[in-house]
Amino acid sequence: MLYQLLRPLLFKLDPEEAHWVAFRALNQIQQLGLLKKPAVNCKSRTVMGLNFPNPVGLAAGLDKNGECIDALASLGFGFVEIGTVTPRPQPGNPRPRIFRIPEANAIINRLGFNNLGIDYLLNNIKNANYRGILGINLGKNFDTPLENATDDYLIGLRKAYLYASYITINISSPNTQNLRQLQGANVLDQLLHRLKLEQNKLAQMHGKYVPLVIKIAPDLNDEAITSIAHLLLKHQIDGVIATNTTISRxxxxxxxxxxxxxxxSGAPLTQQANKVLKQLHTVLSNAIPIIGVGGIMSSKDAQDKIDFGADLIQLYTGLIYHGPDFVRDIVKAICSGSLPGHLG
Incomplete structure (x- = not known):
């Protein structure tokens, strides 16, 4: 209710400035002990060998530097994913780079992996109190040649390994030049091979297995989706996130x-993201878990993702438009099975 009163004021600000105002306020409220995690009964589920208290997570992109982990976790998420983070700090693309479309419940962003680097993010994790499931989303630096992209992901994987519950490899942002070319069959085959080798090496070294997840785009054709799914199976990747934002309008x-x-992102992405989700589910046949994200703007949208084959879901733009209570509402709807006409 409070957010609905404040939203008109926040929406008068530049979107990026509004983001930082909201973050500062959320952190302060949490530090004062005024942010109480909503009590919602939910049956936990095991996915990728991890025990999720509820299936609703925060998508990467909102907290790129891990600066608001405790406060965001207090909203009721079953898991939190931070990043996208790169090996070295980088400013991202020039401003303005976020554009709201309220008439369509949508956002366009071209942030370009603006972040303070993985060392800064890891320090924030060390200082956080949160002990729930934490995903770390990795990207490549904008000035790293595409042929050397794997090196950036390996740097991130090695540094993040001990601090992450799972690690996401972001090869699908449209805002880093040529990044989506990494989704091509031959390039992806080599990338997944090297990542899997490193994951196994790190697991032996640390006595801890950290699942590896790949985040893909919604703009792939059917042949590309099927090809990616087969490569995920071939390399025994632990999960896939469907999907990132779209270049479609x-x-x-x-x-x-x-x-x-x-x-x-937002409502215009819903059908496109669901199409990818459904095809992945068909090809993978439950062999690899799917995290559904993209266009969840209502409880029905969330349940649709589950019904179409997602094991877990993530929110982002819906949180911007509906505020913190949106998390509680989605968790409650999914965990209670209160939506008529949907599978339990």
């Missing part, structure tokens, strides 16, 4: 900022 073509470059 379907549903917002006539709206004011639709010509801005970047990835589109």
């Amino acid at each position: 379907t549903g917002v073509e006539q709206l004011r900022v639709s010509k801005e470059s970047g990835g589109l």
